[in-house]
Amino acid sequence: MNATQIQNALVLCMILGFAATEIISRRYKNTVHATANDTKLELFMFLSLLAISQPLAMLVTAKLGAWLAPEYKDILADWPWWGMAGILILCDDLTQYWWHRLSHSPLLWPLHRAHHSAQYMSIRITFRNNFFYYLMMPGLWLAGVLIYLGVGGLVYALYVVVKLTVIVGAHCAWRWDEPLYKIPALRPVMWVVERTISTPATHWAHHAITQKDGVGHYKGNFGNLLFIWDIIFGSAHITQKYPAQVGLKDDQLFGQEHWYHQMFYPLFQSKREYSALKFGGKIYAEDE
Template identity: 70%
Template sequence: MDASQFQNMLIGIAIAGFALMEFASRRYQTTVQATANDTKLDLLVFISVVAISQPLAILVTQTIGQNWFAQWQGVWADWPWWAMFGVLLLGDDLTQYLWHRASHSPLLWPLHRAHHSAQYMSVRMTFRNNFFYYLMMPGLWIAGVLLFLGFGGWVYALYLTIKITIILGAHCAWRWDEPLYKIKALHPVMWVVERTISTPATHWAHHALTNKDGIGNYTGNFGNMLFLWDVIFGTAHITRKYPEHIGLMDDRIHGQEHWAQQMFYPVIHSKRADSALRFGGTIYDENKQ
């Protein structure tokens, strides 16, 4: 079994494990009211990331590198694993934090809106986004370049497995951090954990329907694997509480956008005049209502 196969196996186990806990805790049955529209979007985006976006980024960077920069192939292969891991944190996770933060701007919001249109949290919607959101994600392309430069397959496999596991846990309907906050002896440990990695409490706040309850923070808490970026750049909001409602207010007012419009904008546009998924449309802002 090579590094890529081992990585995929571990990620598959993580997905299955979190999904099992969602059902065993009955969090899925009681909190996830997904429509057929949601199911199509969740499933098709996941397939597109696994089958198209990530493989394409690696294929293109490898092809360009071999054809134009062959003398650089593998030049960093002798780096120690910890140095490779550190560069991946900067080249992939930090850039994803910055990309995620930029995607909450009016220009890029339509490419990220799909991730927030789910009115539930679950492992099933972890990768839910616009198709072009992933194709344009800097971290995927930087990772491809780093692999070309010699970053070991096993180092990248370990890094990606840890990252995906943390991200899955942050989106999971089963809130794994909730019982840990209630154990007084763990308070110092959880203080460090919640400022280092994304947890359900901090990431659910990012998916909140509103910021007005003092818990929601959809204008911050952008970290994917490391929440530390939010702490460093001043976008962190930590309450150890969970928002009552998830999703987008304009969808609650007007109804869901069609899955194809959410996934393939700007190729396919919404028919709603006030939608962010059409040229000239408006983005709902609760502060202006």
């Protein structure tokens, strides 16, 4: 098996594993109440990321590299694995932290709103976003550049597996960190873990419908693989608790946005009276 095949096999096993925990624990049946609108958005976004956004970024960066800088092809191929991992973390995960954080600004919120409109947490919402959110994500294009420069093979494959495992696990309906918090001997370990990587407790807080309960923190906890970026840049909120509700208050008040408005804004714009998914619209503020 080559590196890509190993990566795909491990990712598939990981997804099936988390899916099994959601079903066996009955968390999926008891907490995931998705509509047909939710399913269409999540399915089409997942397929578009696999079939369009990611391949396009890899293809374009490879073509531009061969045209503009052919002498730099595979120039980093002899780097040690830790050097490759380090530059991936900086160019992919750190930039994704800032892209995610900027996506909570009024200008970019419509491209990320879909991820927060789910009124449940599950592995199925991991890639739920606007089509252009991923197409414009700097880390995706920088990863393509790094692959052209030689940061690939098994190092890149395992980086992808580790990152996706953390991200999918942070969205999982079964909260893997919850039983670990209850074991006194693991308290020092969990103190380190929750400050290093994204966990269900910290990421569920980011999806909370309110911040008024002291648990929710949708204005922070932006980390994807590494939560340490939130620690460094002052956006962390750690409680070891989980919000009572996730989703968006405006959807509760005015009804769900249609999946194609969420996925393809600004090409398609909402007809809802109060909406961020139309020109001149704005983010619904919690205190309104």
